[in-house]
Amino acid sequence: MTIETTRRSLLAGSGALALGFSIAGESLAQEHAGPDLPGDLKIHPKISSWLRIEANGRVRLLVGKVELGQGILTALTQLCAEELEIDLKRLDITSGDTRIVPDEGVTAGSFSMPYCGSAVRQVSAEARQILVSLAAAKLNADPAKLTVSDGTVQAPDGTSVTYWALVAGRELEIDATGKAPIRPREARRYAGKHVPRIDIPNKVTGELIFIQDQRQQGMLHGRVLRQPAYGAKLVQLDVAGAEKMPGVVKVVRNGDFVGVIAQREEQAIHAVAHLQTIAQWDVPKTGETQDTVHAWLLTQPEKLIVIKDQPNKAAPADAQVVEATYKRPYHMHASIGPSTAIGLLDADGVTHVDTHSQSVFETGQAIAELLGVDKSKVHCRHVQGSSCYGHNAADDAAADAALLAQAVPGKPVRIQWSRNDEHKWEPYGSAMLIKTQARVDAKGDILDWTLDLWSTSHGTRPGGKAGNLLAGRALEKPFALPTPINGGPPNYAADRNAIAIYEFPGQTVSTHFLTNFAARASSTRGLGAYANVFSIESFMDELAHRAKADPVAYRLRYLKDERARAVLQKAADMLGWGKGEKVAGRGRGVGFARYKGLATYCAIAMEVEVDRASGVVRVLRAVAAADAGEVVVPDGVRNQIEGGLIQSLSWTLKEAVRFDAAGVKTADWVSYPILTFSEVPPITVELIDRPGAPFLGAGEASQGPTSAALANAIFDAVGVRLRDIPFTPARLKAALG
Amino acid sequence: MPVLKVNGRTHEVQAAEDAPLLFALRNDLRLNGPKFGCGLAQCGACTVLVDGQPVRSCVTSVDSVAGQEITTLEGLGAGGEPSKLQQAFIDEQAMQCGYCVNGIIMRAKALLDQTPKPTEREVRLALDGNLCRCGAQNRMVRAVLRAAQEG
Numbered sequence: 044m045t046i047e048t049t050r051r052s053l054l055a056g057s058g059a060l061a062l063g064f065s066i067a068g069e070s071l072a073q074e075h076a077g078p079d080l081p082g083d084l085k086i087h088p089k090i091s092s093w094l095r096i097e098a099n100g101r102v103r104l105l106v107g108k109v110e111l112g113q114g115i116l117t118a119l120t121q122l123c124a125e126e127l128e129i130d131l132k133r134l135d136i137t138s139g140d141t142r143i144v145p146d147e148g149v150t151a152g153s154f155s156m157p158y159c160g161s162a163v164r165q166v167s168a169e170a171r172q173i174l175v176s177l178a179a180a181k182l183n184a185d186p187a188k189l190t191v192s193d194g195t196v197q198a199p200d201g202t203s204v205t206y207w208a209l210v211a212g213r214e215l216e217i218d219a220t221g222k223a224p225i226r227p228r229e230a231r232r233y234a235g236k237h238v239p240r241i242d243i244p245n246k247v248t249g250e251l252i253f254i255q256d257q258r259q260q261g262m263l264h265g266r267v268l269r270q271p272a273y274g275a276k277l278v279q280l281d282v283a284g285a286e287k288m289p290g291v292v293k294v295v296r297n298g299d300f301v302g303v304i305a306q307r308e309e310q311a312i313h314a315v316a317h318l319q320t321i322a323q324w325d326v327p328k329t330g331e332t333q334d335t336v337h338a339w340l341l342t343q344p345e346k347l348i349v350i351k352d353q354p355n356k357a358a359p360a361d362a363q364v365v366e367a368t369y370k371r372p373y374h375m376h377a378s379i380g381p382s383t384a385i386g387l388l389d390a391d392g393v394t395h396v397d398t399h400s401q402s403v404f405e406t407g408q409a410i411a412e413l414l415g416v417d418k419s420k421v422h423c424r425h426v427q428g429s430s431c432y433g434h435n436a437a438d439d440a441a442a443d444a445a446l447l448a449q450a451v452p453g454k455p456v457r458i459q460w461s462r463n464d465e466h467k468w469e470p471y472g473s474a475m476l477i478k479t480q481a482r483v484d485a486k487g488d489i490l491d492w493t494l495d496l497w498s499t500s501h502g503t504r505p506g507g508k509a510g511n512l513l514a515g516r517a518l519e520k521p522f523a524l525p526t527p528i529n530g531g532p533p534n535y536a537a538d539r540n541a542i543a544i545y546e547f548p549g550q551t552v553s554t555h556f557l558t559n560f561a562a563r564a565s566s567t568r569g570l571g572a573y574a575n576v577f578s579i580e581s582f583m584d585e586l587a588h589r590a591k592a593d594p595v596a597y598r599l600r601y602l603k604d605e606r607a608r609a610v611l612q613k614a615a616d617m618l619g620w621g622k623g624e625k626v627a628g629r630g631r632g633v634g635f636a637r638y639k640g641l642a643t644y645c646a647i648a649m650e651v652e653v654d655r656a657s658g659v660v661r662v663l664r665a666v667a668a669a670d671a672g673e674v675v676v677p678d679g680v681r682n683q684i685e686g687g688l689i690q691s692l693s694w695t696l697k698e699a700v701r702f703d704a705a706g707v708k709t710a711d712w713v714s715y716p717i718l719t720f721s722e723v724p725p726i727t728v729e730l731i732d733r734p735g736a737p738f739l740g741a742g743e744a745s746q747g748p749t750s751a752a753l754a755n756a757i758f759d760a761v762g763v764r765l766r767d768i769p770f771t772p773a774r775l776k777a778a779l780g
Numbered sequence: 781m782p783v784l785k786v787n788g789r790t791h792e793v794q795a796a797e798d799a800p801l802l803f804a805l806r807n808d809l810r811l812n813g814p815k816f817g818c819g820l821a822q823c824g825a826c827t828v829l830v831d832g833q834p835v836r837s838c839v840t841s842v843d844s845v846a847g848q849e850i851t852t853l854e855g856l857g858a859g860g861e862p863s864k865l866q867q868a869f870i871d872e873q874a875m876q877c878g879y880c881v882n883g884i885i886m887r888a889k890a891l892l893d894q895t896p897k898p899t900e901r902e903v904r905l906a907l908d909g910n911l912c913r914c915g916a917q918n919r920m921v922r923a924v925l926r927a928a929q930e931g
Contacts, residue, residue: 112877112914239873246878247866247885249813249853255879256812308807309799312819379817379825379913380879430877430914462818678873682916686876689915712822712911720907723917 080221081161083107087145090173091214093166094123098212100205102127102134102194104167107147108159109139109401110242112430113742114679115155117240119163121233121675126167126226128191129206131233136241139403139425149402149504151433151566152534153642153740160675160738164234168223170215177209228734234675235732242427254399254426255383259455262385263292265447266311268301268318269464270517272326272706273563277301279323285314294318295450298519302447304456312461330704331561336474337370339561340497348529348554351542355482355549358490362482367585369479369578371768372699373471373562375715380429381460382440382469386448394421394448398441399428402504406438409505410445413515413522421445432690434565436460436469438505442512466715467707468513471700472567473499473537477578487590489601491549494578498537499557500527501570529556530570534639540572540747543579544637545601562702569746572638573691576747577754577768580634584755585764594755595620595633604637606670607644609731611635613668614646617727628653629663630760634751636744643744644670644731647688649724651756655779658772660757662692662724665749670731672739680741681728687742688726691749693718695768782842786811787855797843801835802826804842805852813853813882817911824883824910828852834890853882856889865889868927869920876914883910888924897928 080088087093095103104123110116116136124131137143139150147159171191178196179186181204190197197203228235245252270277282294285303290310295302301318305311331339385397394414400406400423407423414421423441431437444458460468475498482491503524509515510522530536538554567573587597595615602608615621615633630653635646649665667684674680697716701708709715754765763778781792784801786809795804800819805811805828814837817825821836828837829851857863862870865885875881884907891898891906898906903924904917912920 112875114876239870243870243873243875243878244860244862246875246881247853247869248858248860248862249811249882250858251812253812253815253879255815256806258810307795307803309795309803377913378879379823379911380815381817427877429879432913459816462820682873682876682919685918686915689917690913711820712818717911717913720910720912720917720921721904723904723915726918
């Protein structure tokens with residue numbers, strides 16, 4: 044199995060011709076694509092959009108979703124090889140090339156398995172059905188009696204024909220019907236089985252696989268001079284000195300966008316460092332800080348959206364009222380590899396951009412607007428980068444590379460951002476403030492539940508608009524930042540998971556959505572779900588303790604969904620909930636959510652130890668139980684759940700972006716520490732497999748439950764309720780008094 | 781021109797003597813193993829071995845390692861022939877994105893050369909200065925322990 048790493052190999056190597064494909068037999072007459080096609084097959088019903096049977100016996104799967112380190116390409120090849128009945132090693136995959144693959148939008152939101160996985164499974168089954176019918180005609184045999192082995196179709200009399208001989212280089216220009224059967228579970232070779240990830244061998248031996256390692260012929264190195272602070276304007280800059288520095292090919296300036304192109308990477312870095320020392324900026328005098336932002340959230344113009352409005356009007360007026368306020372700060376994606384892109388303006392006026400963007404099509408369109416060209420003049424190709432966990436600086440780096448490439452036609456320009464720029468300029472996960480209120484009866488049972496959340500946008504992805512790109516806003520004729528909108532149901536955005544899964548007698552949930560920004564913000568793993576689940580699951584714990592009830596049992600009072608109950612109970616059992624002696628300074632906590640209310644169910648339980656003297660929390664062990672529907676890649680789901688758990692522990696224990704009007708202060712790993720190897724607890728993950736049930740995205744399911752389980756365990760350990768993330772030693776010590 | 785001894789071979793490089801070793805390895809010798817992560821010696825993605833010792837190549841100048849034996853990830857095993865340590869990372873599926881994995885493997889190599897049978901605690905402490913953002917730490921620790929076991 045290979046992964047495309049060179050721009051031309053696919054186009055040059057493709058013998059597939061765009062011929063109409065005539066098929067034998069009335070029964071295969073093309074039917075109109077019905078609404079019952081799964082996932083993205085609905086919008087791209089043609090089989091040829093997804094699959095090519097090459098004349099040389101290779102099969103190529105084309106997908107719009109991209110590899111972000113989540114192992115999706117391996118999962119998709121498993122589904123394809125399974126249904127098409129070919130060996131995995133016969134299959135190649137091309138993903139995220141805007142000239143070749145179906146446009147599947149953004150790779151985000153835990154959508155890849157539900158939308159792309161289900162489409163790939165069905166389209167592969169459809170192709171198999173057609174090929175077997177063609178073989179039946181060719182071999183003059185009953186299709187039901189044919190067997191397939193690695194693309195060779197055999198008749199009972201021993202005669203056989205291959206898929207590639209049948210197709211003979213033509214494309215399967217046929218719409219899927221949605222009717223081809225999926226292989227039965229007991230017959231499966233790949234789906235649901237452990238298959239090693241296809242990208243890992245190259246990554247452990249230093250083979251070419253990351254965008255950061257791409258080296259094109261004659262490639263130059265670029266770097267961009269970024270502003271010191273949000274809203275800073277360049278007052279004066281003399282670039283003459285930089286132009287004369289060793290290796291510098293060009294200094295590009297357009298308004299506040301300044302970039303250097305040099306022969307060597309370190310030469311570009313030196314030249315930008317020089318420009319940094321002499322640039323004079325007009326920096327805004329006032330702005331919010333990490334300490335003022337939560338009060339700011341409450342005072343801004345807001346759009347009020349009531350997303351659930353079922354108050355319990357029968358609740359007695361004298362019911363007791365319990366209230367709490369929870370806060371999260373801005374968090375970084377903080378990829379280990381700074382964002383990278385390679386731009387090239389070719390002789391036909393097409394700008395080619397290699398990028399690790401999650402949204403190659405929309406980012407390409409935004410770059411076209413930035414360059415003032417038709418979108419057909421921008422070609423984006425996804426190449427794997429360091430994991431991003433949401434909308435990070437990948438798209439901004441792509442725009443930088445595209446802009447710089449305009450200055451040196453015919454020469455590829457590689458950009459890799461500095462650590463400082465990545466930390467300061469990526470769009471963060473928004474700070475949020477959440478107020479919860481419950482009216483409870485004398486036994487502590489919930490009569491009515493209210494949640495109000497305040498947040499800036501969780502969605503400023505390029506979306507085809509140059510104003511969403513940093514470079515676009517820096518030009519002499521700048522593109523305006525589009526007014527952000529909040530994503531609505533069923534996925535939601537700021538208010539993702541704000542509606543509790545629990546069946547209370549009354550529930551009212553209101554989103555106070557801000558279109559202003561205190562810091563640049565966009566989609567970060569889980570969007571609002573992280574803080575909303577933190578609040579709901581912390582508050583449930585508070586109410587349980589108030590009712591003198593066991594926190595797991597208390598949740599089960601209101602949790603009717605059987606799959607939800609099973610997951611929560613499993614996590615509790617895995618931890619040994621309610622068993623064992625209580626040890627001083629140690630505590631246990633649990634957190635649960637069904638991501639978005641429609642994706643993976645995930646419960647986290649953990650045991651912590653709190654050192655009262657230092658305020659340091661040590662997580663001793665953590666367990667996770669998850670139901671992601673039918674599991675295609677068990678190890679991949681476990682890896683996502685565990686990775687999310689660890690990342691969420693890091694966010695919740697340690698992380699907060701610090702900033703003021705003069706700029707972001709947390710510009711490296713010392714000022715923005717993350718969880719280290721010795722701080723990561725032992726973790727056990729168990730999955731409840733649901734064969735035949737729809738795939739439920741799992742990549743973001745553990746972020747929210749982890750934060751609440753941690754807060755709840757700390758409360759159990761020392762009786763202190765932490766409602767402000769992160770739970771730093773200083774905060775905990777202050778709370779302990 | 782500066783001369784570097786890398787993975788058992790001697791190379792002349794175009795990089796200036798005061799250039800970071802990382803850029804000479806990546807851009808002159810076209811090695812993909814060592815990665816640019818921070819340029820500040822804070823994350824460990826650029827780790828290589830210099831005379832067997834783990835070194836952050838992003839803050840190490842070319843001239844400071846003249847004449848010394850430099851080993852990169854490729855020097856452990858490449859071209860479809862991973863070393864035992866690299867194979868252990870495959871067997872444990874020990875990563876998500878894998879960008880940090882060069883540094884993890886090189887730091888672990890230095891540990892195992894020094895301490896062939898480390899405890900889990902020793903592995904965690906040795907890797908404490910290497911950052912992984914995906915949360916694959918436990919898998920990586922298991923991979924190092926597996927390699928030690930099979931070593």
